Amino acid sequence: MAFSPLVDELVESLRCLPGVGQKTAQRMAFHLLERGRSGGVRLAGALGNAMDGVRRCESCQNFSDTETCGICENPGRNNGTLCVVESPSDLLAIEQSGDYRGGYFVLMGHLSPIDGVGPEEIGVERLINRVVHQGVSEVILATNPTVEGEATAHYIADRLDGKDVLITRLAHGIPVGGELGYVDGFTLTHAFRGRKPLSE
Structure with missing residues (x-):
């Protein structure tokens, strides 16, 4: 059974994490949508900020x-x-x-x-x-x-x-x-x- 395109996209996006397969990604997505919407919004913001703002140190590459x-x-x-x-x-x-x-x-x-x-x-x-x-x-x-x-x-x-x-x-x-x-x-x-x- 397919969900809405937005839910399917969320599940597929979560699968990029190490060790996260289809079932785990579905559980995470459903948790965020059912009970964790404020946490999901915070997670989305933190991910966006980190992807835009985190770089490698010029000296050590950390x-x-x-x-x-x-x-x-x-x-x-x-x-x-x-x-x-x-x-x-x-x-x-x-x-x-x-x-x-x-x-x-x-x-x-x-x-x-x-x-x-x-x-x-x-x-x-x-x-x-x-x-x-x-x-x-x-x-x-x-x-x-x-x-x-x-x-x-x-x-x-x-x-x-x-x-x-x-x-x-x-x-x-x-x-x-x-x-x-x-x-x-x-x-x-x-x-x-x-x-x-x-x-x-």
Whole structure:
């Protein structure tokens, strides 16, 4: 049974979210229309504002509504240490652990030639330029411990070879195949304290 075109469009639009199939999208749409109209209006406004106003930070590529994000502008951060992560959710997980006070570079993905994602798409050149021009002394490669994450870490390490910078990798403690966004703060803190050079 088909609903009105507006309802069908709402359901289809909700399916763009990760893990949301047809039935879940229908439940969400019906909830908003039956009991959550004020919440739906607020959600629509927030989505519109975010789509129009959120950009990438000029320095670290993290999401920001200003040219430079709050972390990069914070004078209390140690800019000599740069943590490279795959996504904003990974950055958030590390920040919530409360143990790291350096800078970040958010790749917004990992190398995946099969999907057409190469070094240009994740900003490797921008990362190298930042390391060279900002006097970074240590780069922590905190890509996820997946096949793609490991390949990305090794590629970046190869590109930084000879640049007079210490390259470290998060210690194990983060489960292989897991993602930083789902790891608890204690495990992240332990992994940071046990990091070691990638070449070992």
